[in-house]
Amino acid sequence: MREDSLWTNIFRKQSAEKTDTLNVLKNIPLFQDLSRKELRQLERILHQRTYKQNEVIFNEGQPGVGMYIIDSGEVRITLGPEQKVLAVLSKGDFFGEMALLLEAPRTASAIAGKPSKLYGFFQPDLFSILETFPRTGNKILLRLSQMIAERLRRSNLENQELRKKLDSLSKKER
Amino acid sequence: MDVTVNRFLKIVLAVLFLAALVWLTIKLSNILTIFIIGALLAYILDPITSFLEYKGMTRMQATSVVFLLLAFSLFLFIYFIVPLVVDQVKVIQHSFSSGQSTATINRLEQSLKESIPMLKNVNLNITAKIHEAVNHFSNSLFSLVGSLISLITTLVVIPFVVFFLLKDGRKIKKGMVSIIPNRYFEMTLNLLYKTDQQIGGYLRGQFFDAAIIGFLSVIALWILHVPYFLLIGTFAGLANMVPFVGPLTGAIVAILVVFLSNGTVNQMIMVAAAFGIIQLLDNVLVQPLVVAGSVQMHPLIVLFAVIIGGQFWGILGMFLAVPAAAVVKVLLVELYRMYQSFNLTSQ
Numbered sequence: 001m002r003e004d005s006l007w008t009n010i011f012r013k014q015s016a017e018k019t020d021t022l023n024v025l026k027n028i029p030l031f032q033d034l035s036r037k038e039l040r041q042l043e044r045i046l047h048q049r050t051y052k053q054n055e056v057i058f059n060e061g062q063p064g065v066g067m068y069i070i071d072s073g074e075v076r077i078t079l080g081p082e083q084k085v086l087a088v089l090s091k092g093d094f095f096g097e098m099a100l101l102l103e104a105p106r107t108a109s110a111i112a113g114k115p116s117k118l119y120g121f122f123q124p125d126l127f128s129i130l131e132t133f134p135r136t137g138n139k140i141l142l143r144l145s146q147m148i149a150e151r152l153r154r155s156n157l158e159n160q161e162l163r164k165k166l167d168s169l170s171k172k173e174r
Numbered sequence: 175m176d177v178t179v180n181r182f183l184k185i186v187l188a189v190l191f192l193a194a195l196v197w198l199t200i201k202l203s204n205i206l207t208i209f210i211i212g213a214l215l216a217y218i219l220d221p222i223t224s225f226l227e228y229k230g231m232t233r234m235q236a237t238s239v240v241f242l243l244l245a246f247s248l249f250l251f252i253y254f255i256v257p258l259v260v261d262q263v264k265v266i267q268h269s270f271s272s273g274q275s276t277a278t279i280n281r282l283e284q285s286l287k288e289s290i291p292m293l294k295n296v297n298l299n300i301t302a303k304i305h306e307a308v309n310h311f312s313n314s315l316f317s318l319v320g321s322l323i324s325l326i327t328t329l330v331v332i333p334f335v336v337f338f339l340l341k342d343g344r345k346i347k348k349g350m351v352s353i354i355p356n357r358y359f360e361m362t363l364n365l366l367y368k369t370d371q372q373i374g375g376y377l378r379g380q381f382f383d384a385a386i387i388g389f390l391s392v393i394a395l396w397i398l399h400v401p402y403f404l405l406i407g408t409f410a411g412l413a414n415m416v417p418f419v420g421p422l423t424g425a426i427v428a429i430l431v432v433f434l435s436n437g438t439v440n441q442m443i444m445v446a447a448a449f450g451i452i453q454l455l456d457n458v459l460v461q462p463l464v465v466a467g468s469v470q471m472h473p474l475i476v477l478f479a480v481i482i483g484g485q486f487w488g489i490l491g492m493f494l495a496v497p498a499a500a501v502v503k504v505l506l507v508e509l510y511r512m513y514q515s516f517n518l519t520s521q
Contacts, residue, residue: 065360124367
């Protein structure tokens, strides 16, 4: 399966297999610059949610409100009514971070592949952190922009590659 | 068959639950009012607490500072303002019962009958009506702060509610959100955030606007030597929440009081001019600065809300009606918008 640049966790660290929440958070690239004190501030505002197997986390087309971090379990990212799997994510992975900045419809669906425990971090939470703890908020925001820029760069490379393939295909046809 | 029975049971249970909720709300309306006032105060003060938190205090320290400031201003209010207001209400009552103002009102009634032919054969009986209104107003004012037990409960419970909602409001909100089923979770969070943004701006704006207008009116009426300046000024500030009708009522009450206390025409014109200037200041300076234009409340809605609030819960209901109407309006609009964009029916 070819993994999708927009949805796969391209920032995944292979080593991390730690148990407590702070460590899970610390290993999320978005929060890696935060001190333990700042992580604790963040932990207080995160929403903990549990999902049954095959339960929908969000549907494609719904307005996105924020991102999810997987504490345990497995999440399938799927596209379209035929539910084509774009990525399978597990502990320490995260998804939907673009919705933190842009309240646009979700471009794919997320479904729990196994019973899962997730942390939700949403736009209102980000705004509230930016207001009350601007230093922490800015660190998160900077990381977020870097990650989105990186995803954009990769998508762009893929796009160029596909264009080249398309060109060579159309040349062959001629 | 089983499915229909289940469905029927669910509907019956839901209706029973709603009925119980309504019954409980009615039975507990007195306590609920105290709680709502506390929540409203906490909501208005929340940005100050957050600001102190941003300046480096913990939530507990920030809440304590805001709370001490609130307690101090409440003390000043009870110590200096309340006795003055009570005195002024007593003076009004006395002047009516001693017949001082009756002669003036009779004169007014006579001149009205002479100038408007339609009223010639109608028994206006303004004296009795005003008397009744004043009595009703002062009685409800006294009953509001009157009985000692309710006064103590109010004075203890409201600060208690304000303190804990300020300190733990976020935790309480998070706890409440956590019990919402996954399917509606994102939608609810978004709804809460959107309504909070709009209502917060609106309520804080209205509160500060009323406070500024009330303060300006009290000062203006005091300078112009209008009797009961404190009562009329406070009333004008609160009435200002109701568009058009409110400011007009404030001005009319002030002018009427000047007239009844045998003031000169000159004084009445000055009072009218003062209210005009305050309105101008309000519209040009205060409103654009403090009232966020996010909640567009039609004047008719506000007016009806105030009348309904007054009908059910008296004076307090009239004051709580504007924020309540804003909350209901924003919730309904946002709920409808969410319902459309989340397209819950198709799931």
